[in-house]
Amino acid sequence: MSGRYLLQKLARAVLTIIVIVLLNFLLFRAMPGSPARIASHHPGVTQAAIDQLAARWGLDKPLIPDQLVAYVNATLTGDFGLSYQFRGEPVTEVIGDRFWPTMILIGLGELFAIIIGLALGAYAGWRRGSAVDRVGGGISLVLYSMPYFVIGMPLIIVFAAGLGWFPTSGMFDAGATYASGLDQLLDFAHHLVLPLTTVTLGLVGAYSILMRSAIMETRSEDYITTARAKGLTDGRVLRTHAFPNALLPMVTIIAIDLGYVVAGAITAEVVFNWPGIGTLTVDALQARDYPVLQGIFLLLSFTVVLANLVADLVYGFLDPRVRV
Amino acid sequence: MTVQDAATLRARRQWPMPKQAVPGAPLLEVEDLSVRFRMPGGPSVKAVDGVSFRLEDGEAMGLAGESGCGKTTTALSLVRLLPANGRISSGSVRLFGIDLVPKTERQMARYRWREISMVFQGAMNALNPVKRVGDQIAEPIEIRLGQPRGAAQKRAAELLDLVGIPEKRASAYPHELSGGMRQRAMIAMALACDPALVIGDEPTTALDVMVQAQILALLERLRRDLGLSLMLITHDLSVIAETCDRVMIMYAGRVAEEGPVRRLFSAPRHPYTAKLLSSFPNIRADRRTLDTIPGSPPDLRKPPPGCRFAPRCAHAMPVCTEEAPTEVRFADGVRVACHLFPPGAQGVVASGVAASGIGGGLVRAAALPSAGGRP
Ligand SMILES: Nc1ncnc2c1ncn2[C@@H]1O[C@H](COP(=O)(O)OP(=O)(O)OP(=O)(O)O)[C@@H](O)[C@H]1O
Ligand code: SF4
Ligand SMILES: [Mg+2]
Numbered sequence: 158m159s160g161r162y163l164l165q166k167l168a169r170a171v172l173t174i175i176v177i178v179l180l181n182f183l184l185f186r187a188m189p190g191s192p193a194r195i196a197s198h199h200p201g202v203t204q205a206a207i208d209q210l211a212a213r214w215g216l217d218k219p220l221i222p223d224q225l226v227a228y229v230n231a232t233l234t235g236d237f238g239l240s241y242q243f244r245g246e247p248v249t250e251v252i253g254d255r256f257w258p259t260m261i262l263i264g265l266g267e268l269f270a271i272i273i274g275l276a277l278g279a280y281a282g283w284r285r286g287s288a289v290d291r292v293g294g295g296i297s298l299v300l301y302s303m304p305y306f307v308i309g310m311p312l313i314i315v316f317a318a319g320l321g322w323f324p325t326s327g328m329f330d331a332g333a334t335y336a337s338g339l340d341q342l343l344d345f346a347h348h349l350v351l352p353l354t355t356v357t358l359g360l361v362g363a364y365s366i367l368m369r370s371a372i373m374e375t376r377s378e379d380y381i382t383t384a385r386a387k388g389l390t391d392g393r394v395l396r397t398h399a400f401p402n403a404l405l406p407m408v409t410i411i412a413i414d415l416g417y418v419v420a421g422a423i424t425a426e427v428v429f430n431w432p433g434i435g436t437l438t439v440d441a442l443q444a445r446d447y448p449v450l451q452g453i454f455l456l457l458s459f460t461v462v463l464a465n466l467v468a469d470l471v472y473g474f475l476d477p478r479v480r481v
Numbered sequence: 482m483t484v485q486d487a488a489t490l491r492a493r494r495q496w497p498m499p500k501q502a503v504p505g506a507p508l509l510e511v512e513d514l515s516v517r518f519r520m521p522g523g524p525s526v527k528a529v530d531g532v533s534f535r536l537e538d539g540e541a542m543g544l545a546g547e548s549g550c551g552k553t554t555t556a557l558s559l560v561r562l563l564p565a566n567g568r569i570s571s572g573s574v575r576l577f578g579i580d581l582v583p584k585t586e587r588q589m590a591r592y593r594w595r596e597i598s599m600v601f602q603g604a605m606n607a608l609n610p611v612k613r614v615g616d617q618i619a620e621p622i623e624i625r626l627g628q629p630r631g632a633a634q635k636r637a638a639e640l641l642d643l644v645g646i647p648e649k650r651a652s653a654y655p656h657e658l659s660g661g662m663r664q665r666a667m668i669a670m671a672l673a674c675d676p677a678l679v680i681g682d683e684p685t686t687a688l689d690v691m692v693q694a695q696i697l698a699l700l701e702r703l704r705r706d707l708g709l710s711l712m713l714i715t716h717d718l719s720v721i722a723e724t725c726d727r728v729m730i731m732y733a734g735r736v737a738e739e740g741p742v743r744r745l746f747s748a749p750r751h752p753y754t755a756k757l758l759s760s761f762p763n764i765r766a767d768r769r770t771l772d773t774i775p776g777s778p779p780d781l782r783k784p785p786p787g788c789r790f791a792p793r794c795a796h797a798m799p800v801c802t803e804e805a806p807t808e809v810r811f812a813d814g815v816r817v818a819c820h821l822f823p824p825g826a827q828g829v830v831a832s833g834v835a836a837s838g839i840g841g842g843l844v845r846a847a848a849l850p851s852a853g854g855r856p
Contacts, residue, residue, distance in 0.1 A: 377564075379606035383670075386562055387621045388593030391586070397620075401611050477611060477654040 162479065166469040170462050177458040182228050185451050206245065237455070238448035242441065248452040252437070256456075258328055259433030262349065263422045266356030271411060273357070274364025279403065281365065282372030283395045293365065301362030305421075309355040309428035316351060323351050326430035352429040359425065360414070367410055371403035378402070405476050412468025416461035499596065503578025508677055508710050509536040509559070514572035516554050516563065524782045528554045528567070530734040533808075538677065541704060541711040543721030543742065545757070546731035547778055552714045555731070556680050559712075560597050561589050577677075594621050598671040600664070602683040607667060608655040615641070615651025618670045625674055640669040644699060661692035668699065678710040685715070697724060718761045722746055730754045733778050733789035736808070740815030750817045753790050788820065796821060807832055 218224060231237070237248035277297070281290035300308070317325040324330070328348050335341040375381060376399060384398040385391075414421075426435030434453060441449040473479050516529035529551040536542050544552050557563050559574055561581065574581045576596055581589060601607040609617055618637035622628050628636070638648040644665040646658075655663055664684060671679050681700065685693040701724055704711050713725055721728050722742055729739040730753065738751040749755040756774045776793040779785050785792060791801040800820050808818045810831040824832035 379601055380609040382562055383599075383601065383607045384609070386560060386593055386599050388590040388595065388625055389620075390590065393624070398609055398612075402609070405611075475611065478656050 162473055163470070166466055166473075170466040173462050174459065177455070177462070178229065178232055181451060181455055181458075182225060184454075185447060206239075232455075237452040240441075240446055240449045242444040242446040242449065248448045251449055252434070252452050252456060255432060255434050255437045258431060259422050259426070259435065262352055262426070262431060262433060263356060265349075266353055266360060266425075267411075267415060269353070269357040270360035270364055274361045275368045275404075275407065277361070278365035278368025279372050279395065279400055282369035282403075283376065283391075283399065285373065290369075294369065297362040297365040297369075299362070300358050301366060303359065303362075305355055305359045305425040306428045308358050309351070309425065312351050312355060313428070324348050328432050352425060352431050355428070356422075356425050363414075364407075364411070368403065368407060371406050372399055375399045375402045401475070405472065408472050408475065409468055412464045412471075415467075416464035420457055499577055499579060499592065501579045506575065506578030507535050508538040508540075508577065510573075510575040510578075511535065511555075511559070512573050512575070514555065514558060514574065515570045516551070516558050517568055517570045518564070519566045519568070520782065526781045527784060528734050528781055529558065530784075531572070532731070532734070532736050533572075534729055534736065534739060536678070536710055536712065539704075539708055539710055540727065541713060541725040543718075543725035543728040544712060544714045544731065545716065545718060545721060545728060546737075547757075547774075548716075549778055549781075550731040551734040552731060553682055554734075556599070556682055556712065556714060559680065560593050560599070561586075562593075594671075594676060595625055595674045596676055597678045597680065598674065598676040600667050600671050600679060600681040600684045602686050608663060608670075610655055612654075613651065614653050614655060614658065614666045618651075618666065618673055621670070621673045637669070637673070640672055641666065643672070643703075644669045660688050661695065664688060664692075664696055665699065668696070668703070672703065672707070675707070676709070678712065680712045680714070682714045683716070684713070685717075685720070693720075700724065718746070718758065730757060733784060734781055735789060736816070736818060737790070738815065738817045738819075740811075740813070744813050744815050750811075750815060750822060751819050752794050752796050752821070788818075 235249055237252075239245040240248055240251045243251050274297075277289075277293050281287070281293045284290055313325055317323045324347065329341070329344055330348075333344060335344070372395075380402075381394060381398055384394045389397075422433060423435035423438055425431070426433045427439055430436065434456070437449065438453055440446070441453065512533045514529055514532045515527070518526040518528055520526060532551070532555055534542070544555070546552060554563065554567065557567075558569050559581075561569070561584075563569070569582055572582065576592060579592075581592060584592075608614065615634060615637045618640055619630070619633035622633035622636050623630055626633075634651070638651050641651055642648050646662055646665050646669070650658070650662070655666075658666060668679075668684075679700075684700070685696050688696065697720060700711065700713075703709060711724070713721065715721060725742050727740060728742045728745055730737045730745075730751065732753045738745060738749065738754045745754065746758060749758055753774075760773055774793055779789055779792065785802065787800070787802040787804050788794070788797070788806050791797045794801065798820060804820075806818045806820045806822075807824060808816055809822050809824055809826065809829045810816045811828045812830050813828075822829065
């Protein structure tokens with residue numbers, strides 16, 4: 158990958174983030190009622206807090222430049238204000254607490270879905286019309302069309318409520334004390350199984366369907382005929398010639414998907430009451446906790462931009478034609 | 482080409498003959514080959530219909546004919562690499578006497594590249610865009626010949642050198658090479674396992690004239706130095722005249738005429754060959770004399786009965802639209818399928834499909850001096 162390509166992509170990402178920050182500023186200022194008034198509707202917010210808020214954000218001063226400067230300054234220092242809902246806890250801390258559960262759940266879910274989906278799709282596309290293709294294709298299509306709660310509810314009914322193998326919700330047993338870190342980890346893993354399965358199943362269908370068509374497209378390429386003419390085994394042609402080429406369009410698709418990881422997590426988290434960004438968003442919306450929502454909005458935007466940047470870099474690494 | 486000559490040529494190869502090879506059998510003997518392409522909801526395409534020919538070790542054969550006449554299909558069936566809807570419906574392809582048609586996919590893979598390799602048109606698409614050229618050349622050496630990676634890489638570099646590409650370009654990706662270089666790399670790749678036969682399917686079509694000439698000179702040199710056999714598919718008859726010992730003219734999936742290049746080009750017997758030659762632009766020829774063949778090749782889903790060229794043939798007779806002509810062989814080694822030359826006509830020494838078999842080969846061997854002039 159050349160330095161120029163890298164620089165170009167980085168510059169684009171930075172530019173996008175600047176635009177997002179500005180948009181975030183305007184969006185929440187453009188909403189009806191001043192931030193102070195919205196805050197005052199909140200039972201937990203005192204007049205003193207509102208005054209403090211107004212002073213902090215320069216609400217008595219003009220929008221541009223004073224309020225903007227104050228906002229950009231605060232954003233740059235990682236100060237997103239205080240949550241209304243959580244008794245004035247800083248937004249960064251509120252979101253920070255919820256960030257890792259989401260990353261683990263969705264990150265692992267994506268990882269499994271990508272591995273299983275790409276392998277299944279590649280095999281199905283390569284052996285079009287085979288049993289794997291038909292059965293796998295059917296299952297993929299069904300899963301693809303099912304939202305998380307449709308996948309998650311039956312899992313809860315059967316494996317949690319019915320068989321009692323797994324807990325129905327949460328991340329740890331309520332009020333549990335642990336003898337060791339390992340115990341705590343095991344409890345966590347126990348709680349993770351069902352939500353993780355749900356997320357994996359929810360994502361795997363799309364990846365497998367897309368990979369199947371990507372492989373089918375490469376199948377008819379001349380270099381595949383060349384590889385077969387070389388007397389390579391079918392599996393080898395698939396692994397070393399078709400797969401790396403079919404992966405190229407997938408990288409972009411996966412990256413776009415990763416960008417919506419957090420957004421997509423909302424229903425999955427709500428079904429299992431998983432204490433992540435998804436449930437936090439729902440809570441914040443219900444409580445009209447604007448500072449938290451604003452923080453989440455920024456976080457979501459960053460993940461999209463970051464995912465796209467990673468996609469560009471991975472693509473540049475995989476495809477020698479863009480490395481020039 | 483005598484059997485002894487062929488044996489010395491074979492001895493030059495690094496690898497032994499395939500285990501099941503029949504001693505004394507020709508390099509390639511194709512008999513009555515037919516290929517069908519299944520079409521969704523309709524009659525299948527009879528792309529190749531009863532094609533027979535043989536190729537001796539060290540020989541170069543040109544294959545010409547209008548677009549869609551089945552040249553590529555014939556070539557691909559030799560290594561059984563037809564598109565998914567294509568199938569060899571009858572006939573045999575014997576390599577050193579081993580029939581490849583009934584082989585399983587796994588058995589077939591053993592003969593690919595080690596015995597028959599291919600150079601495709603437009604190496605941009607025939608080379609994998611995400612793999613280094615050197616790795617693509619080394620791949621069959623490593624996988625098929627079981628050589629360690631280092632040795633395979635070294636051999637790949639040597640091969641690049643042999644085709645006139647600096648060894649350090651081994652680390653280049655296909656898109657970083659010019660069209661001519663890519664085609665050279667493709668040729669280097671085709672030589673990787675020291676095959677007995679290289680098939681070039683329009684290997685120079687996408688290149689400019691100067692590069693074309695270079696590539697052809699390279700192929701010619703390699704053929705002589707390495708004792709390769711060559712099957713060269715091209716629309717350019719002058720290329721065949723320069724490079725090949727024999728030429729086969731196909732029309733609508735069948736062999737129209739086949740024989741030594743000089744005989745066939747100086748005195749074409751089949752009306753289609755004659756038309757093809759007179760429609761071929763010649764630098765010395767006056768533009769007004771350039772001929773065209775009226776009409777177009779038949780729809781191969783429902784080919785006309787009798788001779789497939791009949792609708793366009795100036796010599797067509799009533800029998801032409803009723804009966805397919807039988808192949809006859811002349812004493813000078815030329816084979817023709819046309820009612821103008823019925824079995825028993827003057828100069829005909831054999832007739833029928835079997836003529837392309839062993840018997841025909843003997844006849845040709847006797848009549849070969851005119852073609853044997855080329856090494
Ligand atoms: N996969 C396929 N499915 C159906 N028909 C096919 C398929 N491949 C080739 N054909 C048909 O078979 C016939 C022979 O095609 P082929 O590619 O062998 O011709 P060719 O002589 O190589 O032509 P060209 O000079 O254009 O390369 C053509 O009529 C073509 O339309
Ligand atoms: S068989 Fe008849 S139609 Fe066909 S080429 Fe000969 S003369 Fe022409
Ligand atoms: Mg062709």
